Amino acid sequence: xxxxxxxxxxxxxxxxxxxxxxxxxxxxxxxxxxxxxxxxxxxxxxxxxxxxxxxxxxxxxxxxxxxxxxxxxxxxxxxxxxxxxxxxxxxxxxxxxxxxxxxxxxxxxxxxxxxxxxxxxxxxxxxxxxxxxxxxxxxxxxxxxxxxxxxxxxxxxxxxxxxxxxxxxxxxxxxxxxxxxxxxxxxxxxxxxxxxxxxxxxxxxxxxxxxxxxxxxxxxxxxxxxxxxxxxxxxxxxxxxxxxxxxxxxxxxxxxxxxxxxxxxxxxxxxxxxxxxxxxxxxxxxxxxxxxxxxxxxxxxxxxxxxxxxxxxxxxxxxxxxxxxxxxxxxxxxxxxxxxxxxxxxxxxxxxxxxxxxxxxxxxxxxxxxxxxxxxxxxxxxxxxxxxxxxxxxxxxxxxxxxxxxxxxxxxxxxxxxxxxxxxxxxxxxxxxxxxxxxxxxxxxxxxx
Numbered sequence: 001x002x003x004x005x006x007x008x009x010x011x012x013x014x015x016x017x018x019x020x021x022x023x024x025x026x027x028x029x030x031x032x033x034x035x036x037x038x039x040x041x042x043x044x045x046x047x048x049x050x051x052x053x054x055x056x057x058x059x060x061x062x063x064x065x066x067x068x069x070x071x072x073x074x075x076x077x078x079x080x081x082x083x084x085x086x087x088x089x090x091x092x093x094x095x096x097x098x099x100x101x102x103x104x105x106x107x108x109x110x111x112x113x114x115x116x117x118x119x120x121x122x123x124x125x126x127x128x129x130x131x132x133x134x135x136x137x138x139x140x141x142x143x144x145x146x147x148x149x150x151x152x153x154x155x156x157x158x159x160x161x162x163x164x165x166x167x168x169x170x171x172x173x174x175x176x177x178x179x180x181x182x183x184x185x186x187x188x189x190x191x192x193x194x195x196x197x198x199x200x201x202x203x204x205x206x207x208x209x210x211x212x213x214x215x216x217x218x219x220x221x222x223x224x225x226x227x228x229x230x231x232x233x234x235x236x237x238x239x240x241x242x243x244x245x246x247x248x249x250x251x252x253x254x255x256x257x258x259x260x261x262x263x264x265x266x267x268x269x270x271x272x273x274x275x276x277x278x279x280x281x282x283x284x285x286x287x288x289x290x291x292x293x294x295x296x297x298x299x300x301x302x303x304x305x306x307x308x309x310x311x312x313x314x315x316x317x318x319x320x321x322x323x324x325x326x327x328x329x330x331x332x333x334x335x336x337x338x339x340x341x342x343x344x345x346x347x348x349x350x351x352x353x354x355x356x357x358x359x360x361x362x363x364x365x366x367x368x369x370x371x372x373x374x375x376x377x378x379x380x381x382x383x384x385x386x387x388x389x390x391x392x393x394x395x396x397x398x399x400x401x402x403x404x405x406x407x408x409x410x411x412x413x414x415x416x417x418x419x420x421x422x423x424x425x426x427x428x429x430x431x432x433x434x435x436x437x438x439x440x441x442x443x444x445x446x447x448x449x
Contacts, residue, residue, distance in 0.1 A: 016170070020046040020137070022337055023159055023173035025144050025186075027053070029323050030309025031179030032127035033330035034337075036073055038177075039135040041338050046171060047136050048161055050143040050183075053128050054121035058205060058288070060235050060243050061086065061222050061320035064104050064112035065400025069327045078126045083116030084238040089398060090214065090223040091381050092273045099273075100382045101218065107395035108407050115399075117220055117235050117243075123323075142169065144185060147176065149304060157304060175337050176305040179330070184311055187297040196294035198370050201230065201316055202253040204264050205245025207285035212277045213242070222320065226378060227271040231318060234274065241284060244268065247316060250291055260287040294369070300358050301336070301351060308333045313362045316369040324400040325361040332357045357403065364402050367416070376422045380415075390415040 024035045027049030035047040062083075070076045088103035105113040132138045141164055148158040156172035163169055178186040187193040213219045213236050223234035230248035237243060246267050256263045264287050269275045296313035300306065309326030332354045339350040371377045384391050393411035401408070 018046065018169065018171045019156070020044045020171065020173050021341060022046070022175045022177060023048070023157070023171055024136075024177040024179055026050075026179035026181055026183070026309075026311065027128045027131075027138065027140070028057070028124055028179060028181050028309065028326070029127055030181075030311070030326035030330045031177065032124070032131045033069070033073060033327045034177050034179060034308060034333050035136040035138075036127075036131040036134045037331065037334035038337055039131065041334070043337070043341070045136045046173070047128075047131060047138050048142040048144055049128065049138065049140045052140040053125040055124070056288075057120035057124060058203075058243070058245070058290075059317060059320075059322045060120055060123075060237060061117050061233070061317075062115040063320055063324040063398070063400035064107075064115045065402075066115060066324045066327065067112070069324075069331065072331075073127070073130060075126055075130050078130075079116060079118065079123065082122045082126070082238060083118050084220040084236050085217075086115045086117050086220040086222060087113070087217060088221050090218075090221045092223065092225040092271075093378050093382050094226060094228075094271065094273070095375070095378065096382045098382070100384060101221065102384055102391070102395060102398075104395060104399050106392060107399050107401060108389075108392050108405060109396065109399070109401050112396075112399045112401050117222065117237055119237050119239065119241075139163075139169075144180070147186075147189065149176070149302075153304070174304070174341060177333060177337065178305060178307045178311040179309050179326075181310040182314060184295070184297065184307075186305060186307055187299075187311065190299070192298040193295055194298060196296065196315070196366070198294075198366075200250055201247050201294065202250045202289065202291040203245055203247045203317075204253060204260065204267060204287065204289045205233075205243065206261075206264055206283050206287045207237075207241045207243055208278065208281040209241055209284045211236075211242040211244065211281040212279065223274075223277075224318065225271045225274040226373070227274075229267075229270070230373065232268070232271055232274050233317070234277065242281070244274075244278070244281075247318065253289060253291065260289055263287075294366075296362060300355055304340070306333045306336055306354065308358070312358055315362050315365055316372070318369055318372050319365055319398055321361065321365045321400065325365075328361065328400075328403065329354075329358045361402060364397060368397070371419070374423075376419055376426060379422070380419060387418070388414040390418065 021043040022045045024031045024047040035045050039045045091100040142161050144161045146160045159171040225232040229252040232246050235243040308329040336350045336354045339346040389411040393408040396408045
């Protein structure tokens with residue numbers, strides 16, 4: 001006799017299929033954006049989110065290039081209500097007795113002069129509910145477990161998903177959009193995910209009350225603090241809390257021998273400049289830790305699927321590029337889906353454009369990310385000069401203006417030449433930094449093995 005209480009018995013697997021044109025895996029910024037655009041184009045779209053909104057997520061700092069995308073989705077006013085105005089960036093270095101503050105208005109495109117800091121639980125929910133209002137069928141607490149996709153294009157794609165209490169739901173779709181974020185569903189399924197060995201990193205972070213912010217219209221700046229083991233972010237939010245976290249070499253996080261809360265405070269104290277800003281701060285959230293920050297997939301699409309946002313690639317968040325890259329890839333991804341399902345002759349062209357966009361963004365940011373702890377990059381950011389308009393071009397990159405602005409590239413190449421020449425002129429420091437990075441990478445490889 002089965003004595004399992006009836007209210008917690010697993011429900012039997014559903015035998016009914018739900019059909020759609022496009023199934024989107026993941027209800028974050030990438031998934032919600034792509035789903036919304038496809039619904040507006042007249043497609044029958046289902047979006048599955050493994051959690052329930054609002055849910056915690058890190059990555060609160062947007063870029064100016066996000067703003068036109070939010071306008072096109074019709075959510076700009078809602079985001080404004082939850083956002084802290086962000087006009088610039090502050091850099092702090094332990095090797096310098098001054099701070100470096102730069103504003104987005106100094107970039108090439110003066111229209112991209114501001115952005116927001118946002119609490120991601122609120123931001124993501126706005127995008128998710130907006131998708132539902134545009135006709136997307138949204139399901140929360142629904143985790144995709146398996147996909148059957150064969151070479152017979154006449155056969156629909158089968159998707160099996162799990163909902164609470166062990167019940168499963170089945171779907172059939174013509175096309176799959178993988179926006180599963182760092183779960184990287186399809187990259188794991190096809191074993192195409194590769195870690196970025198040039199920049200393995202870990203992070204520890206939390207939310208604080210009563211952290212000291214910059215005065216006046218600089219209150220919403222994101223502040224970056226370099227320290228011995230990596231760098232910190234300091235992101236003020238509109239509700240008075242501040243997101244503070246450290247991105248560091250994995251060996252440092254592995255050295256922890258005390259509770260996460262205490263370890264985060266000890267780490268903050270390694271940066272006197274940040275510690276001063278945190279004198280009266282109080283931790284008001286759980287402390288989080290994560291690793292294996294940077295990766296990419298060796299493929300971004302197949303004949304009946306695409307990977308967008310973090311499902312394809314994730315890079316170190318030092319320049320706050322994540323949400324912008326995710327949403328931008330979703331816009332291009334929606335064009336691919338439309339072409340495949342409505343105008344197959346145009347699909348190769350759209351896929352080529354999509355491939356360029358989804359690889360170009362991480363590539364351009366990664367050049368700086370791979371060198372962010374290098375003393376020469378630190379020197380150039382702490383003493384920004386507009387030689388050959390290099391400052392305007394760097395700020396264009398930091399604004400996210402890297403897709404449709406050909407003006408920036410000559411000056412950006414000039415900046416890289418200046419960096420390499422400076423590194424050669426300071427060979428001793430450069431060599432020491434290279435040796436340390438190489439040792440850190442070896443430490444990571446040893447830990448993995």
